[in-house]
Structure formats: structure tokens, C-alpha cells
Amino acid sequence: MKVNSIGEFALIDRIRAKVPSAGDRLLVGIGDDSAAIEPTAGCVTLAATDMLIEGVHFDLRWHDLVNLGRKSLNVNISDILVMGGVPLYALLSLAIPPSISVEALDELFTGFNEVCAEHGIILTGGDTSSSPHGLMISVALLGETGPSSIIRxxxxxxxxxxxxxxxxxxxxxxxxxxxxxxxxxxxxxxxxxxxxxxxxxxxxxxxxxxxxxxxxxxxxxxxxxxxxxxxxxxxxxxxxxxxxxxxxxxxxxxxxxxxxxxxxxxxxxxxxxxxxxxxxxxxxxxxxxxxxxxxxxxxxxxxxxxxxxxxxxxxxxxxxxxxxxxxxxxxxxxx
Amino acid sequence: MKVNSIGEFALIDRIRAKVPSAGDRLLVGIGDDSAAIEPTAGCVTLAATDMLIEGVHFDLRWHDLVNLGRKSLNVNISDILVMGGVPLYALLSLAIPPSISVEALDELFTGFNEVCAEHGIILTGGDTSSSPHGLMISVALLGETGPSSIIRxxxxxxxxxxxxxxxxxxxxxxxxxxxxxxxxxxxxxxxxxxxxxxxxxxxxxxxxxxxxxxxxxxxxxxxxxxxxxxxxxxxxxxxxxxxxxxxxxxxxxxxxxxxxxxxxxxxxxxxxxxxxxxxxxxxxxxxxxxxxxxxxxxxxxxxxxxxxxxxxxxxxxxxxxxxxxxxxxxxxxxx
Structure with missing residues (x-):
């Protein structure tokens, strides 16, 4: 059975069926904009992840790298905000095709860092890999909120x-x-x-x-x-x-x-x-x-x-x- | 300038030069196996991310999907462990090419869930996208440790x-x-x-x-x-x-x-x-x-x-x- 015969949302339901949607310290699991975890009482960590893939989410014929860097973080910020949270820490993973120059990556970071500065976010780590095909940008963003402030x-x-x-x-x-x-x-x-x-x-x-x-x-x-x-x-x-x-x-x-x-x-x-x-x-x-x-x-x-x-x-x-x-x-x- | 003329580690240095490696609540930033954040005194969150890309990290001619699901999480668990931490919550992002069937994805989740069960990890969210080329699996993993237990x-x-x-x-x-x-x-x-x-x-x-x-x-x-x-x-x-x-x-x-x-x-x-x-x-x-x-x-x-x-x-x-x-x-x- 092909994935496109069931669609994205049915696929997510299929994944979700196998894992808990909430638990002792898991306040919000799969199926909302961000996950919400309460590692210590009163201290809620929000976590969101969103990726941008060349040929699916963007086309380098008209997307410039500065704006792509901005967008890759902004779409994740949006996921943290709508849970009632404040974005704080980002992880950035890049799969980089041979066609991308170091200067182009610098532009991507210029955009990414601009948005970090606008929202007081710190890039704390990530992963870099070569890519046999297009550019792929995957961001995971951590934020926080109070337990009674989560908006589901x-x-x-x-x-x-x-x-x-x-x-x-x-x-x-x-x-x-x-x-x-x-x-x-x-x-x-x-x-x-x-x-x-x-x-x-x-x-x-x-x-x-x-x-x-x-x-x-x-x-x-x-x-x-x-x-x-x-x-x-x-x-x-x-x-x-x-x-x-x-x-x-x-x-x-x-x-x-x-x-x-x-x-x-x-x-x-x-x-x-x-x-x-x-x-x-x-x-x-x-x-x-x-x-x-x-x-x-x-x-x-x-x-x-x-x-x-x-x-x-x-x-x-x-x-x-x-x-x-x-x-x-x-x-x-x-x- | 091509990325391969400077290499992966120089690229990471280039990224790192532009962002803080530690700060008020950021105990460990870019350049270690995981980032360490202290949102509340005494409560340290570790965060790691690692991706597996078809044609770079694996070849579907010999990698079966169950083991790929296992490996995608295990390599991240390793990053949390070597910081002295305990892995707790995972975010999973998948870019899925048309050639992958729903049954193949089920196998991937079988492996992923096996490792979740082995380590007591909860899958809390993620992102799914179509992929114009190969399969891409990006995992972000959160863990915790005490502030004095971080191993750098x-x-x-x-x-x-x-x-x-x-x-x-x-x-x-x-x-x-x-x-x-x-x-x-x-x-x-x-x-x-x-x-x-x-x-x-x-x-x-x-x-x-x-x-x-x-x-x-x-x-x-x-x-x-x-x-x-x-x-x-x-x-x-x-x-x-x-x-x-x-x-x-x-x-x-x-x-x-x-x-x-x-x-x-x-x-x-x-x-x-x-x-x-x-x-x-x-x-x-x-x-x-x-x-x-x-x-x-x-x-x-x-x-x-x-x-x-x-x-x-x-x-x-x-x-x-x-x-x-x-x-x-x-x-x-x-x-």
C-alpha cells in the first residue's frame, strides 16, 4: 500500500495509535503543534520540529537562502507560540548537496541568526550531512511555558x-x-x-x-x-x-x-x-x-x-x- | 567556495563562531554530543539530533527498515548517554519518497518502538513530508541529567x-x-x-x-x-x-x-x-x-x-x- 493512498493525516494517526498521547510527565504528545513535557513540577518544556525540503517546500529558483534560513526557524517558532509558549533553544540539521556553496550556507545562517536575534533564541546544536540530492533543513525547537498556560x-x-x-x-x-x-x-x-x-x-x-x-x-x-x-x-x-x-x-x-x-x-x-x-x-x-x-x-x-x-x-x-x-x-x- | 573544500568540522566551526557556546541557562552549546540547558535550577535538559539519509547513511539494498528505525533512535540515544544523561523524549521527522510503502513504514516504526521500549523513551511528536528523492529520517532526542553530572x-x-x-x-x-x-x-x-x-x-x-x-x-x-x-x-x-x-x-x-x-x-x-x-x-x-x-x-x-x-x-x-x-x-x- 502506497503512502499517498492513505494520506498524511492518516499516516500520523497510524503512528499515533502506537504511542501514548499523554502520561505522567508527558502533558501533550503527538497530534498538537508542539509536544509538552514536564520534567520537573512547574517547568514545562515544549518541543516542535519542522523540516523544509528542496522540491517539496521550496524551489531554489526563487527562494533565496537568507529567507529560507528565516523561514526554517519561523515555522517552528509558530508551533511553539500557538501552544502558549516562548521559544528558547534550536537544533538545526542540514543535509547539503554538492551544489551549495559555503557562501550560500553563510546566507542561510544570516537569515537563521536574524530570527534567533529577533526572538532571543539560541542555536544549541544540530547535525550536518552531505546530501545526494536537494537541500534539506530540519529544525527542532525547544520552548517553555507554565503547566496552566498550555493552549491545546x-x-x-x-x-x-x-x-x-x-x-x-x-x-x-x-x-x-x-x-x-x-x-x-x-x-x-x-x-x-x-x-x-x-x-x-x-x-x-x-x-x-x-x-x-x-x-x-x-x-x-x-x-x-x-x-x-x-x-x-x-x-x-x-x-x-x-x-x-x-x-x-x-x-x-x-x-x-x-x-x-x-x-x-x-x-x-x-x-x-x-x-x-x-x-x-x-x-x-x-x-x-x-x-x-x-x-x-x-x-x-x-x-x-x-x-x-x-x-x-x-x-x-x-x-x-x-x-x-x-x-x-x-x-x-x-x- | 564548495563545502567539500572546507570539510564538515570546519563548517561546524564556522557555524559555531556566530553563536554562543554557553550562557546563563545554556550549559553546553554547539560542539558536544548533546546540548545541555538548565531551564530551572537543578533541572538539566539534554538535546541531541542526528539524521539518516538514504544514499549517505544507508542503502536500502541491504538495510532493512526495522533496523533502520532502531538505528535512527539508537545513534541519538548514544549522544545523550555520553553526556551522562538519560534519554526520555523523541521527535521523529520523516521525508518519505513515493517508493516507500505503508507496510515498510510500519516496519520502520516497529524498530523505532522496540528501542523506545528498551530505553523507556516516549515519541512525543515530529513531522512528516513527502520526499522527491530518498528516505530521510531525522530524530531529535531530549534527555535529562543533573547539573553536576554532565560529562563534556x-x-x-x-x-x-x-x-x-x-x-x-x-x-x-x-x-x-x-x-x-x-x-x-x-x-x-x-x-x-x-x-x-x-x-x-x-x-x-x-x-x-x-x-x-x-x-x-x-x-x-x-x-x-x-x-x-x-x-x-x-x-x-x-x-x-x-x-x-x-x-x-x-x-x-x-x-x-x-x-x-x-x-x-x-x-x-x-x-x-x-x-x-x-x-x-x-x-x-x-x-x-x-x-x-x-x-x-x-x-x-x-x-x-x-x-x-x-x-x-x-x-x-x-x-x-x-x-x-x-x-x-x-x-x-x-x-
């Missing part, structure tokens, strides 16, 4: 409101521009969209507000696409989610891109991956506070839906009609 | 005795047998040598004795080859080391292999990699105790040399003549 995918309850930070679909549009060979930043829209793909930023600003005010009952970053992440949250929490199609936030640049290229705006916002915006829920006692922070400009987020007692994710159109929103974001091994 | 590469002092566990060169001979196409375990020598390559075991038995008795002043596992690891220890500790050529332990199977194939026995024992035996030093107050444990059969190790005030590694022949022992073990990017 499984924390959403019926009645919670659903929010998303920033705007959606920009990274997917940026990738389409790069793939089309349209690489020169002809205008500010092009630059904005392609930068969202090449150099995505984790939403530390928004997550810091959410953690400080203990607003989020569940949280996940949008790496595969909103439709996939909504389904992850709903399934992990054992709830249903209803999202209003006309509430999904999109940037002016994305709207112009969709119009000028004839691309579906809702496909981009619903299924575009590698956005690293944050999807979160708040309970009824806190939802008003979240709305107030948003209206005061202190939290860059948009309310998009509601959690209900049930399962699955429903997309509600302006006319009141509803359709099931299937996960159609990026999935490895999908056919 | 830099702890050797003049007057210390130098020891190595087990016997050397078996894995390199096993690889030669596999590469020669001689894959059937024609006899017990063949099975012994090839198993040392396909399914190496970390020396938890020996390290447990060394840690319990606080015997080791410095320690490193032999992943690249004895000559490389001796030079690593000498350089990290700022000392010289003198090793007696006729003291190097070799198995009867290796001696027969060397003789029957016309391969140099000393090349195999001095430079053979992927052995995962342990090289360590003891100070003059403890060396007698180490020798006694060895003679009582409680510690499977051999005394091979002495640390002196100086630099570099000297190999002393039986006639008293000496030559510098250059690191000639496995190095990525070497020409």
Missing part, C-alpha cells in the same frame, strides 16, 4: 467564538506568482504577496496578547490552510464549527490578485497554506474582551465563526445556505 | 587515562561485507560484523557504570571513527593524547576478516566509523577503580592511552616510535 488544539467547547489573525491566502497567491515565472516585484501587491510566501512571520504580537489575557481556549497555526486547521481543531476538541464565508479576512492585494487572475478568492482564503496566521477560539466569558481588543486595534484578528455541539466544519454562505467544509489545504502524499 | 568533551586533563569500550572496527568491516555484495550470513563472523553495522547498540551498560561511579572526566561516542574522536576530545580539552597501537581492542571476527580480505586491521580499528562504542578518560584518582572494574568484568572497556600536557594525538608503536594520528574517520563533504 483540544480546548474548544460549544459556544466558543472562532477567530483568525491577519488576512488569509496571501502566501498561496505569492507562490502562484512565483511559479508563474513572474518574479520581479513589479508593484507593491506583488512584493506583498510573494514576501508572505518567502518570508512568513509568526504572529508573536497577537499570541502575546492572547496569552497575557488568557483569551484562547484552543489555538493552531495555519500551515496547511484554514479548512484543514478548522477540521483539526474541531476533531481534536470533539466539536463542530460553523464559519461565515463572508467574514473571512483577505487583503486588498489578494482581492486584486484574485480579480486580475480569475482565481477564486474563497479558494485562496479557505485552502491557502503556509500562512502562519493563527486560528483560535475564545469562551463566551472572554469573547467580548477579544472583540473589544480587536476594535481597539490591540489585537489583529477577525471573528469568523462559532463552535457548536457536534462534529465537522460547516461553511455558511451569506444567503444562509450551508455546506460541509472539507480539509483541502496542503497535505503531503495526497494524490 | 572538554573535561580531560594531563595525567588522565584513556579508555574505549568494546571492540573497534566491526561496523566498518560489516559495511565492507555488505558493499561487496556478500549479503548472506555465511557464518557467525559475517553475521556479527554486519549486525554491528546494521543494528549498532549504544553502550548504556558501560555508561551506566561510568556515571554511577563518576569515573569519566570526558566522554564521546565513536560515530566517525576512533582517530576522529580522539582528536575531538584532545582539541576540546586542550590537551594531547598518546595511544598505544597494540592496545586497541579488536574482535576475533574482525581479525579473521582483516586477514582473509587483506584489509589493514589497524585502519579498521583506528578509522572505522558508526561503532557507537564509547571513548572516555578518567583522572589519576579514579583510573585504578576503572581498571579494577574492567578486570572484574563489570566494565567492558580497554585502557588505550594517556592524556598529556600538549596538543594533538600521537600513536605509539610497540617499538616505541611515534607518529601523529590524524583524524581519518568518516567526515561529510570530504573529497
Amino acid at each position: 488544539r483540544s480546548g474548544a467547547s460549544p459556544g466558543d467564538a472562532v477567530f483568525v489573525t491577519g488576512t488569509l491566502g496571501n502566501s498561496a497567491a505569492g507562490l502562484k506568482l512565483l511559479q508563474s515565472g513572474n518574479r520581479l516585484p513589479a508593484d507593491s501587491d506583488h512584493l506583498f504577496l510573494t514576501q508572505r510566501h518567502l518570508n512568513p512571520r509568526p504572529r508573536r504580537d497577537a499570541v502575546t496578547v492572547l496569552v497575557a489575557e488568557a483569551l484562547a481556549t484552543s489555538m493552531i497555526d495555519i500551515s496547511d490552510g484554514l479548512s484543514s486547521e478548522l477540521n483539526h481543531l474541531a476533531r481534536s476538541s470533539g466539536v463542530g464549527m460553523r464559519v461565515q464565508a463572508n467574514s473571512l479576512p483577505s487583503s486588498p492585494a489578494l482581492k486584486r490578485f484574485a480579480e486580475s487572475t480569475g482565481t477564486s478568492l474563497s479558494d485562496l482564503t479557505l485552502h491557502g497554506g503556509e500562512e502562519y496566521e493563527v486560528l483560535f477560539t475564545t469562551n463566551p466569558q472572554k469573547s467580548a474582551q477579544a472583540r473589544q481588543l480587536i476594535s481597539q486595534g490591540k489585537l489583529d484578528a477577525t471573528e469568523i465563526g462559532l463552535v457548536y455541539d457536534g462534529s465537522g466544519v460547516m461553511l455558511e454562505q451569506q444567503d444562509g445556505s450551508e455546506t460541509a467544509l472539507e480539509p483541502r489545504g496542503f497535505e503531503h502524499f495526497s494524490v | 568533551r572538554s573535561g580531560a586533563s594531563p595525567g588522565d587515562a584513556v579508555f574505549v569500550t568494546g571492540t573497534l572496527g566491526n561496523s566498518a568491516a560489516g559495511l565492507k561485507l555488505l558493499q561487496s555484495g556478500n549479503r548472506l550470513p555465511a557464518d557467525s563472523d559475517h553475521l556479527f560484523l554486519t549486525q554491528r553495522h546494521l543494528n549498532p547498540r549504544p553502550r548504556r551498560d558501560a555508561v551506566t557504570v561510568l556515571v554511577a561511579e563518576a569515573l569519566a572526566t570526558s566522554m564521546i561516542d565513536i560515530s566517525d571513527g576512533l582517530s576522529s574522536e580522539l582528536n575531538h576530545l584532545a582539541r576540546s580539552s586542550g590537551v594531547g593524547m598518546r595511544v598505544q597501537a597494540n592496545s586497541l581492542p579488536s574482535s576475533p571476527a574482525l581479525k579473521r576478516f582483516a586477514e582473509s580480505t587483506g584489509t589493514s586491521l589497524s585502519d579498521l580499528t583506528l578509522h572505522g566509523g558508526e561503532e557507537y562504542e564509547v571513548l572516555f578518560t578518567t583522572n589519576p584518582q579514579k583510573s585504578a577503580q576503572a581498571r579494577q572494574l574492567i578486570s572484574q568484568g563489570k566494565l567492558d572497556a580497554t585502557e588505550i592511552g594517556l592524556v598529556y600536557d600538549g596538543s594533538g594525538v600521537m600513536l605509539e608503536q610497540q617499538d616505541g616510535s611515534e607518529t601523529a594520528l590524524e583524524p581519518r574517520g568518516f567526515e561529510h563533504f570530504s573529497v
Whole structure:
């Protein structure tokens, strides 16, 4: 049986079935953005790992090495942040093909070190190997949080409101521009969209507000696409989610891109991956506070839906009609 | 400038030059077998990462997936053990080519889970991706130890005795047998040598004795080859080391292999990699105790040399003549 016949998420379930998801000192195991371990009472270590593989996650025809170094760490930072944690220590593994020069690696480290400095992260070790094919960058990141501050995918309850930070679909549009060979930043829209793909930023600003005010009952970053992440949250929490199609936030640049290229705006916002915006829920006692922070400009987020007692994710159109929103974001091994 | 013109260790130095090697809560940074972090006073987290890449570290023509799963974790366990730590939590990242079946991945997990069970390790998360080329297995492993129990590469002092566990060169001979196409375990020598390559075991038995008795002043596992690891220890500790050529332990199977194939026995024992035996030093107050444990059969190790005030590694022949022992073990990017 080929892996692509079962898909990435079924594969992860298969792995998960064989190992404990929690235990004495294991607070969160496989199936969330980071693992959470409590080696000593009150001292929670978060651990995340994410890799970037040439030909799968990036194309050296348009990804420069500085931004790749940045992205390899930023995608992991995002995983630590959305668990309610602070990133601290990184391990970096590189598989390096003969075509990569020492100068190119220096650029990669320039980007990696920039992000370390921005977040106060220390590179503590790693592994280097030659690679017979493409460049591979694998980062493991350690962080910490308090035991009562962990924000899980499984924390959403019926009645919670659903929010998303920033705007959606920009990274997917940026990738389409790069793939089309349209690489020169002809205008500010092009630059904005392609930068969202090449150099995505984790939403530390928004997550810091959410953690400080203990607003989020569940949280996940949008790496595969909103439709996939909504389904992850709903399934992990054992709830249903209803999202209003006309509430999904999109940037002016994305709207112009969709119009000028004839691309579906809702496909981009619903299924575009590698956005690293944050999807979160708040309970009824806190939802008003979240709305107030948003209206005061202190939290860059948009309310998009509601959690209900049930399962699955429903997309509600302006006319009141509803359709099931299937996960159609990026999935490895999908056919 | 090509990476292979500077070599793996110069590359690591280049990376290391840009980041702190220790700090407030960072006890050991880049350049040892594991990083050591002290998030809370008295609570030391060790972190190691090591990857196996198809075409570099293994060949699916003779590596079975069960043993690959075992080896991917065992090489990381070795890195935690030689820092004086206990392995606890693993993150597993897999890049999976289309040629790998779900059943093959199940075998890989069978091996991985066997080793988890043997050492009480919990798989806490990871990442899965498709791979356009070969299979890639990247493991990050977390462990713990006490702050005063960390055993560094830099702890050797003049007057210390130098020891190595087990016997050397078996894995390199096993690889030669596999590469020669001689894959059937024609006899017990063949099975012994090839198993040392396909399914190496970390020396938890020996390290447990060394840690319990606080015997080791410095320690490193032999992943690249004895000559490389001796030079690593000498350089990290700022000392010289003198090793007696006729003291190097070799198995009867290796001696027969060397003789029957016309391969140099000393090349195999001095430079053979992927052995995962342990090289360590003891100070003059403890060396007698180490020798006694060895003679009582409680510690499977051999005394091979002495640390002196100086630099570099000297190999002393039986006639008293000496030559510098250059690191000639496995190095990525070497020409």
C-alpha cells in the first residue's frame, strides 16, 4: 500500500495509535503543534520540529537562502507560540548537496541568526550531512511555558467564538506568482504577496496578547490552510464549527490578485497554506474582551465563526445556505 | 567556495563562531554530543539530533527498515548517554519518497518502538513530508541529567587515562561485507560484523557504570571513527593524547576478516566509523577503580592511552616510535 493512498493525516494517526498521547510527565504528545513535557513540577518544556525540503517546500529558483534560513526557524517558532509558549533553544540539521556553496550556507545562517536575534533564541546544536540530492533543513525547537498556560488544539467547547489573525491566502497567491515565472516585484501587491510566501512571520504580537489575557481556549497555526486547521481543531476538541464565508479576512492585494487572475478568492482564503496566521477560539466569558481588543486595534484578528455541539466544519454562505467544509489545504502524499 | 573544500568540522566551526557556546541557562552549546540547558535550577535538559539519509547513511539494498528505525533512535540515544544523561523524549521527522510503502513504514516504526521500549523513551511528536528523492529520517532526542553530572568533551586533563569500550572496527568491516555484495550470513563472523553495522547498540551498560561511579572526566561516542574522536576530545580539552597501537581492542571476527580480505586491521580499528562504542578518560584518582572494574568484568572497556600536557594525538608503536594520528574517520563533504 502506497503512502499517498492513505494520506498524511492518516499516516500520523497510524503512528499515533502506537504511542501514548499523554502520561505522567508527558502533558501533550503527538497530534498538537508542539509536544509538552514536564520534567520537573512547574517547568514545562515544549518541543516542535519542522523540516523544509528542496522540491517539496521550496524551489531554489526563487527562494533565496537568507529567507529560507528565516523561514526554517519561523515555522517552528509558530508551533511553539500557538501552544502558549516562548521559544528558547534550536537544533538545526542540514543535509547539503554538492551544489551549495559555503557562501550560500553563510546566507542561510544570516537569515537563521536574524530570527534567533529577533526572538532571543539560541542555536544549541544540530547535525550536518552531505546530501545526494536537494537541500534539506530540519529544525527542532525547544520552548517553555507554565503547566496552566498550555493552549491545546483540544480546548474548544460549544459556544466558543472562532477567530483568525491577519488576512488569509496571501502566501498561496505569492507562490502562484512565483511559479508563474513572474518574479520581479513589479508593484507593491506583488512584493506583498510573494514576501508572505518567502518570508512568513509568526504572529508573536497577537499570541502575546492572547496569552497575557488568557483569551484562547484552543489555538493552531495555519500551515496547511484554514479548512484543514478548522477540521483539526474541531476533531481534536470533539466539536463542530460553523464559519461565515463572508467574514473571512483577505487583503486588498489578494482581492486584486484574485480579480486580475480569475482565481477564486474563497479558494485562496479557505485552502491557502503556509500562512502562519493563527486560528483560535475564545469562551463566551472572554469573547467580548477579544472583540473589544480587536476594535481597539490591540489585537489583529477577525471573528469568523462559532463552535457548536457536534462534529465537522460547516461553511455558511451569506444567503444562509450551508455546506460541509472539507480539509483541502496542503497535505503531503495526497494524490 | 564548495563545502567539500572546507570539510564538515570546519563548517561546524564556522557555524559555531556566530553563536554562543554557553550562557546563563545554556550549559553546553554547539560542539558536544548533546546540548545541555538548565531551564530551572537543578533541572538539566539534554538535546541531541542526528539524521539518516538514504544514499549517505544507508542503502536500502541491504538495510532493512526495522533496523533502520532502531538505528535512527539508537545513534541519538548514544549522544545523550555520553553526556551522562538519560534519554526520555523523541521527535521523529520523516521525508518519505513515493517508493516507500505503508507496510515498510510500519516496519520502520516497529524498530523505532522496540528501542523506545528498551530505553523507556516516549515519541512525543515530529513531522512528516513527502520526499522527491530518498528516505530521510531525522530524530531529535531530549534527555535529562543533573547539573553536576554532565560529562563534556572538554573535561580531560594531563595525567588522565584513556579508555574505549568494546571492540573497534566491526561496523566498518560489516559495511565492507555488505558493499561487496556478500549479503548472506555465511557464518557467525559475517553475521556479527554486519549486525554491528546494521543494528549498532549504544553502550548504556558501560555508561551506566561510568556515571554511577563518576569515573569519566570526558566522554564521546565513536560515530566517525576512533582517530576522529580522539582528536575531538584532545582539541576540546586542550590537551594531547598518546595511544598505544597494540592496545586497541579488536574482535576475533574482525581479525579473521582483516586477514582473509587483506584489509589493514589497524585502519579498521583506528578509522572505522558508526561503532557507537564509547571513548572516555578518567583522572589519576579514579583510573585504578576503572581498571579494577574492567578486570572484574563489570566494565567492558580497554585502557588505550594517556592524556598529556600538549596538543594533538600521537600513536605509539610497540617499538616505541611515534607518529601523529590524524583524524581519518568518516567526515561529510570530504573529497
